[in-house]
Amino acid sequence: MPRPLRVAIGGIHIESSTFSPHLSTADDFEVTREEALLSRYAWLSPTEPWAADVEWIPLVHARALPGGAVDAAAYEQWATEIVDKLAAVGPLDGILLDIHGAMSVVGRSDAEGDLVTAIRSVIGPEPYISTAMDLHGNVSSVLFDACDLLTCYRTAPHVDVWETRERAARNLIEALRRERRPHKALVHVPILLPGEMTSTRDEPARGLYARISEIEAREGVIDAAIWVGFAWADQSRCKGAVVVTGTDATVAAEAARELGGHFWAVRDEFTFVAPTGSMDECLDTALAAVADRAKRPFFISDSGDNPGAGGADDVTFALDRMLARPEIRDGSRRAVFASLVDPQAVAQVADQPVGSPVRVAVGGRVDSRPPGPIELDGILEAVADDPDGGRCVSVRVGGLSVFVTSRRMQYRLLASYARLGVRVDEVDLVVVKIGYLEPELFSAAGDWLLALTPGGVDQDLARLPYQNVERPMFPLDRDFGADLAVVRG
Incomplete structure (x- = not known):
């Protein structure tokens, strides 16, 4: 034997x-x-x-x-x-x-x-x-x-x-x-x-x-x-x-x-797997579309800071653009931003009673590209422990729930939203730090756009400062023939 x-x-x-x-x-x-x-x-x-x-x-x-x-x-x-x-x-x-x-x-x-x-x-x-x-x-x-x-x-x-x-x-x-x-x-x-x-x-x-x-x-x-x-x-x-x-x-x-x-x-x-645009272009389209209930929830991927590909998970650019929208600030539209990692901010507010007014700076501590940390002046909406994100909070500003986590995580599962009291089928707009929508979000989405936002995993590769990638390389270079030699082992 x-x-x-x-x-x-x-x-x-x-x-x-x-x-x-x-x-x-x-x-x-x-x-x-x-x-x-x-x-x-x-x-x-x-x-x-x-x-x-x-x-x-x-x-x-x-x-x-x-x-x-x-x-x-x-x-x-x-x-x-x-x-x-x-x-x-x-x-x-x-x-x-x-x-x-x-x-x-x-x-x-x-x-x-x-x-x-x-x-x-x-x-x-x-x-x-x-x-x-x-x-x-x-x-x-x-x-x-x-x-x-x-x-x-x-x-x-x-x-x-x-x-x-x-x-x-x-x-x-x-x-x-x-x-x-x-x-x-x-x-x-x-x-x-x-x-x-x-x-x-x-x-x-x-x-x-x-x-x-x-x-x-x-x-x-x-x-x-x-x-x-x-x-x-x-x-x-x-x-x-x-x-x-x-x-x-x-x-x-x-x-x-x-x-x-x-x-x-x-x-x-x-x-790209979905129509693309700048963050503001995507918000224009999404906010116009959600009047049609079939388009809800409308997802926008904050793709440049996707932690599922290596982003820092704390770039505040997309959040800043959301907060600039009057219909989100005044509550006319119900929206979710998922999420920012900021254990300091979570520690500052998590022990307060749910429903308390809070003022806390979030994001921009690891990847400080503009606009950097943003001050949220709102209500502590929910506190929960997540197996991926650790202690998490939701801060409500007008119609927007901003999720803040203690550990980097990707909000790809509906259960993670539910822990913070959100059913995505009851909101108009979800902006999530992700690239292509993972299966549960893809199935839940009424519609979807991919925002070409800044961050460590910027989808616009021409904006990245490559120095060591071998050239020529498609699509950074286009007018060349490929050497597709077979290496045997």
């Missing part, structure tokens, strides 16, 4: 904007170890047949909401823990590396590449490494060379996160049982687009990602994956990528070439 396979699991999972002044520290991360780490994975509770006869060894997994670059000390702490545990556990057959792919660390230009290099320095070249990643991650040459299997999500918004992790694990176990290292092929595509132009709900991304099932059905292919890349980091690895793994090197290379060519061919077809 063959011995059980020994496979370790761990990783660091965050998306980091180098254009955001926010610094992601250890306090921003949820860290799991030991049995708590293994219990994250449904295929181990109970163990699926394909995962049986495997000794699953937990390392450490650290995960955070997207933010700014990670503090170097926090990264070193977890990277060292992973390496030290690998050195202590003895011989391994493989590693499941559960990562995002767009982590930036202060002082490093290829954080995941550095992490996998450190891992290889301990385990050597023989164990297989399989990565599960976000499609908004990056595949550097270093990461590609060090890993045997690479896969990523196939949906945006991401509804296949756990399916992807299980696929990465299953592909790893099957490859180990075949006792034959997979062939792999990489094509880098010189395209850099925000996620809000590449949702798989819409063409051309929908059709591009639909190709994956046909590619995977080919004899000799194990997995096909397409990375959009991460637009809000100024690093040379940031670009589109296609990786195909398989048992046949020629088939894998040809499939990668096809997908890379398809990606490049449709580059001019990518458009």
